Amino acid sequence: xxxxxxxxxxxxxxxxxxxxxxxxxxxxxxxxxxxxxxxxxxxxxxxxxxxxxxxxxxxxxxxxxxxxxxxxxxxxxxxxxxxxxxxxxxxxxxxxxxxxxxxxxxxxxxxxxxxxxxxxxxxxxxxxxxxxxxxxxxxxxxxxxxxxxxxxxxxxxxxxxxxxxxxxxxxxxxxxxxxxxxxxxxxxxxxxxx
Amino acid sequence: xxxxxxxxxxxxxxxxxxxxxxxxxxxxxxxxxxxxxxxxxxxxxxxxxxxxxxxxxxxxxxxxxxxxxxxxxxxxxxxxxxxxxxxxxxxxxxxxxxxxxxxxxxxxxxxxxxxxxxxxxxxxxxxxxxxxxxxxxxxxxxxxxxxxxxxxxxxxxxxxxxxxxxxxxxxxxx
Amino acid sequence: xxxxxxxxxxxxxxxxxxxxxxxxxxxxxxxxxxxxxxxxxxxxxxxxxxxxxxxxxxxxxxxxxxxxxxxxxxxxxxxxxxxxxxxxxxxxxxxxxxxxxxxxxxxxxxxxxxxxxxxxxxxxxxxxxxxxxxxxxxxxxxxxxxxxxxxxxxxxxxxxxxxxxxxxxxxxxxxxxxxxxxxxxxxxxxxxxxxxxxxxxxxxxxxxxxxxxxxxxxxxxxx
Numbered sequence: 001x002x003x004x005x006x007x008x009x010x011x012x013x014x015x016x017x018x019x020x021x022x023x024x025x026x027x028x029x030x031x032x033x034x035x036x037x038x039x040x041x042x043x044x045x046x047x048x049x050x051x052x053x054x055x056x057x058x059x060x061x062x063x064x065x066x067x068x069x070x071x072x073x074x075x076x077x078x079x080x081x082x083x084x085x086x087x088x089x090x091x092x093x094x095x096x097x098x099x100x101x102x103x104x105x106x107x108x109x110x111x112x113x114x115x116x117x118x119x120x121x122x123x124x125x126x127x128x129x130x131x132x133x134x135x136x137x138x139x140x141x142x143x144x145x146x147x148x149x150x151x152x153x154x155x156x157x158x159x160x161x162x163x164x165x166x167x168x169x170x171x172x173x174x175x176x177x178x179x180x181x182x183x184x185x186x187x188x189x190x191x192x193x194x
Numbered sequence: 195x196x197x198x199x200x201x202x203x204x205x206x207x208x209x210x211x212x213x214x215x216x217x218x219x220x221x222x223x224x225x226x227x228x229x230x231x232x233x234x235x236x237x238x239x240x241x242x243x244x245x246x247x248x249x250x251x252x253x254x255x256x257x258x259x260x261x262x263x264x265x266x267x268x269x270x271x272x273x274x275x276x277x278x279x280x281x282x283x284x285x286x287x288x289x290x291x292x293x294x295x296x297x298x299x300x301x302x303x304x305x306x307x308x309x310x311x312x313x314x315x316x317x318x319x320x321x322x323x324x325x326x327x328x329x330x331x332x333x334x335x336x337x338x339x340x341x342x343x344x345x346x347x348x349x350x351x352x353x354x355x356x357x358x359x360x361x362x363x364x365x366x367x368x
Numbered sequence: 369x370x371x372x373x374x375x376x377x378x379x380x381x382x383x384x385x386x387x388x389x390x391x392x393x394x395x396x397x398x399x400x401x402x403x404x405x406x407x408x409x410x411x412x413x414x415x416x417x418x419x420x421x422x423x424x425x426x427x428x429x430x431x432x433x434x435x436x437x438x439x440x441x442x443x444x445x446x447x448x449x450x451x452x453x454x455x456x457x458x459x460x461x462x463x464x465x466x467x468x469x470x471x472x473x474x475x476x477x478x479x480x481x482x483x484x485x486x487x488x489x490x491x492x493x494x495x496x497x498x499x500x501x502x503x504x505x506x507x508x509x510x511x512x513x514x515x516x517x518x519x520x521x522x523x524x525x526x527x528x529x530x531x532x533x534x535x536x537x538x539x540x541x542x543x544x545x546x547x548x549x550x551x552x553x554x555x556x557x558x559x560x561x562x563x564x565x566x567x568x569x570x571x572x573x574x575x576x577x578x579x580x581x582x583x584x585x586x587x588x589x590x591x
Binding site: 114 | 549
């Protein structure tokens with residue numbers, strides 16, 4: 001493993017295999033918390049924080065606890081517990097020691113436990129047999145891809161509030177159609193290989 | 195008051211632990227019941243892939259390494275078979291590659307892939323003639339022209355065939 | 369009996385988890401490339417939903433309030449893993465084509481939402497029926513979306529050729545962008561229907577009010 005291969009892995013996780021536009025991981029917060037660029041950025045940063053730490057934590061749990069005991073089949077249960085505990089812990093830690101960051105990210109943290117992007121990145125890390133460094137980089141860059149998507153999309157949506165669509169399309173349908181158009185743009189990245 | 199809250203926390207923790215233990219027990223039970231059937235499925239998939247290549251059933255497969263087989267039928271050597279994976283457009287393409295007794299490629303069958311339906315998937319599932327370019331090739335430098343419109347799938351196929359060939363060569367020590 | 373029927377109507381139509389409540393978008397968008405996958409995903413989710421609703425309802429007095437969400441997640445993830453193990457043993461093809469989305473049923477918001485909003489407050493039998501009707505509503509929505517995407521995107525249904533060969537499949541519908549667009553139009557259609565039903569109701573109300581007012585006026589004049 002070289003520095004270059006890690007860089008490629010990160011590039012591919014951010015753009016080519018973007019969690020939202022090519023894999024649909026994390027669509028709920030993507031469609032739900034993207035009305036305003038500021039909140040979208042907050043959510044994206046909170047996800048990035050949790051996913052990087054959880055990438056490392058679940059890797060450790062899998063390789064030091066589940067694999068030696070041949071309990072691989074319990075990974076979904078174990079990972080979701082680790083993620084839930086981690087989110088709780090991060091919330092308490094930020095509340096106690098970094099209040100500024102807590103006031104910025106605090107309200108998004110509880111939502112992250114049920115964000116499928118976090119669980120799927122943990123499961124993908126195991127499936128792709130990444131080592132520790134790759135696992136952390138993958139978690140971090142997949143979350144960056146998520147942040148990129150949600151912030152761009154929030155920018156689009158904040159402009160859409162001015163639009164006057166037919167009544168049936170108001171709200172969610174229009175949001176989905178806009179997401180479809182953005183997904184088309186992102187599909188240009190798929191197939192980029194080195 | 196103090197002791198009561200400590201007791202309370204312990205009780206809550208204990209209940210949660212109990213739920214976890216019961217869930218883990220149930221899952222382990224299901225695992226124990228289903229594991230053999232899952233392994234059978236895996237074996238069947240590989241066996242079917244090999245049988246599709248050699249066009250015969252009732253083959254004897256002798257494992258030379260992980261997913262590398264010596265294929266015999268009633269004692270007679272028919273050839274070899276090895277699994278290879280390559281990265282296509284949508285992810286990994288897993289393929290079984292069959293060789294005749296002189297190590298030239300006899301057939302290819304796809305085990306799993308996640309290519310785009312209608313584009314890459316059509317190449318792998320319906321357009322079997324594409325694989326004919328590989329037939330009869332041998333050695334590590336297998337090659338075929340990319341299929342236009344599905345360049346990345348073609349690249350993935352090439353990488354998988356190459357990996358299978360290399361693994362077979364390594365396993366036989368030649 | 370009436371109550372049960374009402375619950376089913378709620379789950380399938382009035383409060384359809386996908387098309388009306390807009391929950392569980394990830395599996396809805398990702399696994400509807402074909403009807404078969406959509407059905408598989410819908411039924412797997414339904415199975416988990418029934419089991420988790422039953423268990424959480426049975427344990428609703430045992431689970432401590434403070435850690436209930438954690439307890440729900442543990443129960444749900446246990447059932448999801450069981451379903452995954454069963455599928456890879458007995459429905460191997462489906463297991464392969466759904467891939468990572470089977471373990472991701474854990475974080476499907478529909479299941480946690482039903483656990484919190486219904487099962488934790490109701491008796492086991494209504495909870496099971498709720499799980500069944502919500503699950504079927506989810507399956508229905510997925511199958512509908514899957515049918516549209518498979519038919520337009522490959523000219524097939526359940527893997528059988530339906531449209532004549534002259535039809536050039538629009539691959540776009542099977543790609544991720546097509547998923548967003550198709551679902552967008554489908555929900556717009558649902559909103560259109562709901563709007564017109566609502567409008568009719570309101571129109572009727574207005575007419576009734578006016579009639580009543582006129583009636584009153586006449587009576588006043590009579591006096």
